Amino acid sequence: MGHQHSHSHSHSHQSSTENIGVAFLLNTFFTIAEFIGGFYTNSMAIMSDAVHDLGDSVSLGMAWYFQKIAKKKATKTYSYGFQRFSLLGALMNTTILFIGSILVIIKSIPRIITPEISDAKGMMWFAFLGIIINGAAVLKLRKGTSINEKVVALHLFEDVLGWIAILVASIVMQFYEVPILDPILSILIAFYVLYNVFKNGKESFRILLQGAPLQISVDDVKLKLLENKNIKAIIDCHIWTMDGEYTIFSAHLIVENSLNLWKDVAVLKADIRKLLHDEFQIEHVTLELDNSEFYETINCNSFL
Numbered sequence: 001m002g003h004q005h006s007h008s009h010s011h012s013h014q015s016s017t018e019n020i021g022v023a024f025l026l027n028t029f030f031t032i033a034e035f036i037g038g039f040y041t042n043s044m045a046i047m048s049d050a051v052h053d054l055g056d057s058v059s060l061g062m063a064w065y066f067q068k069i070a071k072k073k074a075t076k077t078y079s080y081g082f083q084r085f086s087l088l089g090a091l092m093n094t095t096i097l098f099i100g101s102i103l104v105i106i107k108s109i110p111r112i113i114t115p116e117i118s119d120a121k122g123m124m125w126f127a128f129l130g131i132i133i134n135g136a137a138v139l140k141l142r143k144g145t146s147i148n149e150k151v152v153a154l155h156l157f158e159d160v161l162g163w164i165a166i167l168v169a170s171i172v173m174q175f176y177e178v179p180i181l182d183p184i185l186s187i188l189i190a191f192y193v194l195y196n197v198f199k200n201g202k203e204s205f206r207i208l209l210q211g212a213p214l215q216i217s218v219d220d221v222k223l224k225l226l227e228n229k230n231i232k233a234i235i236d237c238h239i240w241t242m243d244g245e246y247t248i249f250s251a252h253l254i255v256e257n258s259l260n261l262w263k264d265v266a267v268l269k270a271d272i273r274k275l276l277h278d279e280f281q282i283e284h285v286t287l288e289l290d291n292s293e294f295y296e297t298i299n300c301n302s303f304l
Contacts, residue, residue, distance in 0.1 A: 024061055
């Protein structure tokens, strides 16, 4: 039994934590500015977005906290380590984003029926600021690989789209009296975000329920292993991931009778681990090996 844990995975978690931390600080700073700007421009759209961003700041803070916990070393209680806390953060963020999008839709519908006039020029300048700040945070998270970073990036991308909608609406409203544009665009954006929420939520639940990673086929792994002439059969094979990045593999292999118990088996295990790491980026490998003669004997005795 053994495993390999690459330095790149540790570096990836460090990068994830830093990226989410920067996004949290940017979002919190801008949320405070939004409340001031919403009051100054007498814009309900900006005030509503400020409330939404306040929820985002809370969820980003949780994501940052959970991502930091995920770096802790394994303990007797959590023998695999704390990577799954990152997944917990992603699930909580997905839930908050879902609730936030529903609230946006609920608040936007009455504003279609009874449009409200706001300071369009003030909204325009504030929209520029919103696009710059939230856009900078999205770019920071764009290259992230963890599911937590993907969900957080979706939070911030939603905000960028929201500010683009406010920008377009504010420019048009400076020339034409059509305040209904703002709530219509808000509803369209909310539905787009909900679509992505379900897509990311599906991936999170797949990981939580220990499904095989989407990028790895169990059948492909079996076929690759059986190319080794010393492996006669694969009785048991499991592939799952801790957090969408750290992949775990376990298998019960039936091997050639002629293999030397110590020397040949040790070499075979090392070859399998290298193959799984290089071909499928599997970090943690657990193997149980039996020779075919012993396995057949056990099976025959089980029927007596």
